[in-house]
Amino acid sequence: MDNQELLWLEQARRGDQLAFGKLVQAYQRPVYNLAYRMLGNAAEAEDAAQETFVRMYTKLHTYQSDRKLSSWVLSIASHYCIDRLRRRRFNWLSLDEEPVAAVLPSGGRGPEERALCRETRDEVQSLVDRLAPGYRAPLILRYWHDLSYAEIAQVMGLSVQAVKSRLHRARLQLADARVQSGATLVMTAAGAR
Amino acid sequence: MHNEIEILMSMVFDGEATPAEAAQVRAHLTTCAACSESWQRWQVLDTCLASAPPLIPPPDFVASVMARLGERRRRRSRSRWFGSGMVLASALVLVGFWLIVAALLWWGHQHPLEVGIALSSGAQFLSSLTWILRGLGTLFGSVDGVVLKLGAGFGLSLTFALVLLWFWVMSRSPGWVRMPAPMH
Numbered sequence A: 001m002d003n004q005e006l007l008w009l010e011q012a013r014r015g016d017q018l019a020f021g022k023l024v025q026a027y028q029r030p031v032y033n034l035a036y037r038m039l040g041n042a043a044e045a046e047d048a049a050q051e052t053f054v055r056m057y058t059k060l061h062t063y064q065s066d067r068k069l070s071s072w073v074l075s076i077a078s079h080y081c082i083d084r085l086r087r088r089r090f091n092w093l094s095l096d097e098e099p100v101a102a103v104l105p106s107g108g109r110g111p112e113e114r115a116l117c118r119e120t121r122d123e124v125q126s127l128v129d130r131l132a133p134g135y136r137a138p139l140i141l142r143y144w145h146d147l148s149y150a151e152i153a154q155v156m157g158l159s160v161q162a163v164k165s166r167l168h169r170a171r172l173q174l175a176d177a178r179v180q181s182g183a184t185l186v187m188t189a190a191g192a193r
Numbered sequence B: 001m002h003n004e005i006e007i008l009m010s011m012v013f014d015g016e017a018t019p020a021e022a023a024q025v026r027a028h029l030t031t032c033a034a035c036s037e038s039w040q041r042w043q044v045l046d047t048c049l050a051s052a053p054p055l056i057p058p059p060d061f062v063a064s065v066m067a068r069l070g071e072r073r074r075r076r077s078r079s080r081w082f083g084s085g086m087v088l089a090s091a092l093v094l095v096g097f098w099l100i101v102a103a104l105l106w107w108g109h110q111h112p113l114e115v116g117i118a119l120s121s122g123a124q125f126l127s128s129l130t131w132i133l134r135g136l137g138t139l140f141g142s143v144d145g146v147v148l149k150l151g152a153g154f155g156l157s158l159t160f161a162l163v164l165l166w167f168w169v170m171s172r173s174p175g176w177v178r179m180p181a182p183m184h
């Protein structure tokens, strides 16, 4: 972590609002991205990201400088989003029961690219939305935050072994969900004709 | 065997496999159709996930956070005032209650035993109220502040109501309270 951020943190701890604003500025993108990928829509993402920073502010005195600041902030965000998802009481693991809502792929992409990855941006999100919260977070931290197993483990408070196995299971589930939604897409396209 | 390879495959995609492990995966893929199919499916998935672009927070995001923080701070200081007011009022009611009891004893209107019973049941009531509030606080977590305030408000009004009722009964039928025989 750079010294500038350490300085802002010190000032924010002493009640300097402006310094805390700088920290929000510096971390708004990773936090917002994590919240968006976790919760699946912009309105909830913004609310959760704001709440993350409010929590960060109230916990400033508990931060220990041997930890990376980014890892600490992401940890607050991921725990908050997981809690929020669990309150939705949705049956996450019913991957093979209900098909993904059929959305036709939008045009504008070449056939080669479509063969590689048919999903539009929204469809990728709807795939991620089907994972249980505890599996979703490691996947998001791995793909959209470029974190290593060790870093994900630190953010989520898990062992490296647990992160490894959750990413493995997330892949299994997502690949299955893709195959199923692919079948739905083909059927919808045939029915539309 | 397939399961172990699958976990290694996942590690290769995450860039966490050693060169030896990656070689082990490659060797297995040439001989195993099932794992090879999984590999292809995961590769497409990997492309899909990696191609999803990063998202941009709304331009007024920092300002919204600071506004929310300010609102939270105002609310906290309001509730602190409310809380201390509540504590003060409860203390006054408690002191008033004791003063009334002491005055009654002084004037000899009540048998000392009855006063003792009234005092101990009052203490019992207060302590059970505390336990109920503590229980509600752990149950509802983040809203415990609200629950505590509601509970304290309820307890306070109940105490007031009981004291008023007691005065009313006293004034309506003085004979209802048994006069002790004069003590000699």
Ligand SMILES: [Zn+2]
Pocket: B001, B002, B005, B028, B032, B033, B034, B035, B036
């Ligand atoms: Zn195999």
